[in-house]
Amino acid sequence: MVDEVEKAASLEESKTNTREVEEEGEIVGESDDTMSSLGNPSKAMKHPLEHSWTFWFDNPSVKSKQAAWGSSIRPIYTFSTVEDFWSVYNNIHHPSKLAVGADFHCFKNKIEPKWEDPVCANGGKWTMSFSKGKSDTCWLYTLLAMIGEQFDCGDEICGAVINVRARQEKIALWTRNAANETAQVSIGKQWKEYLDYHDSIGFIFHDDAKKLDRGAKNRYSV
Numbered sequence: 001m002v003d004e005v006e007k008a009a010s011l012e013e014s015k016t017n018t019r020e021v022e023e024e025g026e027i028v029g030e031s032d033d034t035m036s037s038l039g040n041p042s043k044a045m046k047h048p049l050e051h052s053w054t055f056w057f058d059n060p061s062v063k064s065k066q067a068a069w070g071s072s073i074r075p076i077y078t079f080s081t082v083e084d085f086w087s088v089y090n091n092i093h094h095p096s097k098l099a100v101g102a103d104f105h106c107f108k109n110k111i112e113p114k115w116e117d118p119v120c121a122n123g124g125k126w127t128m129s130f131s132k133g134k135s136d137t138c139w140l141y142t143l144l145a146m147i148g149e150q151f152d153c154g155d156e157i158c159g160a161v162i163n164v165r166a167r168q169e170k171i172a173l174w175t176r177n178a179a180n181e182t183a184q185v186s187i188g189k190q191w192k193e194y195l196d197y198h199d200s201i202g203f204i205f206h207d208d209a210k211k212l213d214r215g216a217k218n219r220y221s222v
Contacts, residue, residue, distance in 0.1 A: 044083075046081040046082065046083045046084070047081055047082040047083065048080060048081050048082075049079075049080055049081060049082065049085070049147050050149050050154075051080075051108050051109065051147070052078055052079065052080040052108070052109035053078065053079055053080075053085075053106055053107065053108055053109060053146070053147055053159070054075050054076075054077070054078040054079075054106070054107055054108075054109050054110075055075070055076040055077050055078075055079075055088060055092070055104070055105065055106050056073050056074065056075050056076060056104070056105035056106075056107065056112075056113050057073070057074060057076050057102070057103075057104055057105070058072055058073045058074075058102065058103035058104075058105070059072060059074075059102065060099050060100065060101030060102050073103070073105070073112075073113060073114070076088075076092075078109050080109075085143075085147060089140070089143070094136045094139070094140075095133075095135045095136055095139050095162050095164055095169055096133040096134075096135070096136050098162075098164045099164070100164055100165060100166050101164065101165070102163075102164045103161055103162070103163050103164070104161065104162050104164075105159060105160070105161040105162075106143055106146065106147075106159055106160055106161075107158055107159025107160075107174070108157070108158060108159055111158050111159060113158075113159060113161055113174070115206045115209070115210055117158075119158055119176050120158050120174060120176065120206065121206070122176065122177060122178060122179070122206075122207075123158060123174060123175050123176040123177060123178050123205075123206055124174075124175060124178035124184065124203055124204055124205040124206050124208075124219070125172040125173060125174045125175070125203065125204060125206070126172065126173045126175075126184075126187065126188045126191060126201050126202070126203050127170055127171070127172045127173075127201060127202065127204070128170065128171045128172075128191075128195070128197055128199075128201055129168055129169075129170050129199075130168060130169045130170070130171070131168060131169075132166075132167060132168055132169060133169075134169070135162060135169040135171060138171060138195045138197070139160075139162050139171055141194060141195050142160050142171055142173065142191070142194075142195065143160065145190075145191065145194045146159070146160060146173075150190070150194060151186075151187050151190055151191075152186055152187075152190065153183040153186050153187055155176075156175045156176055156177060156180065156183045156184070156187060157173070157174075157175060157176075157187070158174040158175060158176050159174050160172065160173050160174065161174070173187065173191055175187060178203070178205040178206065178207070178219070181219075181220060184203050184220055185203075185220055185222060188201060188203060188220065188222040189222050192222060200221055200222070201221065201222060202218030202219075202220070202221045203218060203219055203220040203221070204216045204217070204218055204219065205219055
């Protein structure tokens with residue numbers, strides 16, 4: 001599947017028009033043709049993905065310390081084919097262009113990127129850190145690995161999020177059954193291999209993060 005995803009890249013990039021994005025993570029100001037191509041099946045044959053996926057965006061300009069965590073997260077677009085993925089990806093800001101404080105998510109459709117979501121509730125996350133402006137390629141490859149079903153324990157995958165902060169960027173891969181150590185370690189190793197990432201990464205249970213916040217310890221490392 002990932003071969004189809006990557007092969008479709010050149011075709012979709014050739015179709016990409018220069019568009020202004022009014023708000024990071026959101027597609028705005030498209031022509032009628034663009035909206036038609038995103039919202040309706042094309043006459044050309046499309047390559048369906050095994051799962052549908054939804055992009056979500058957490059806008060730093062509307063975040064507030066008083067607001068409940070996750071209250072500003074909103075869905076941007078749901079896609080279910082290789083071509084629709086590239087149509088969306090090529091028309092949104094990449095991590096290096098996002099505002100500080102932004103969080104951009106890609107999760108399986110009907111799974112919200114929140115601890116409270118029933119699918120995520122008993123899960124956890126692997127996290128990779130990058131110097132400021134250096135995560136664009138690894139974010140793309142993470143998306144391709146997910147939607148291309150490259151993980152042996154792919155049913156464990158909920159989605160991924162990139163957090164853009166002043167000094168660094170972090171990509172986290174969320175999974176659904178944190179206690180399944182064999183599956184989580186397999187996912188962590190494959191993720192590192194796919195991205196050619198050489199530093200150690202750790203896995204934190206969502207339950208620990210909720211209880212201990214920044215004091216949560218890694219349960220697994222690879």
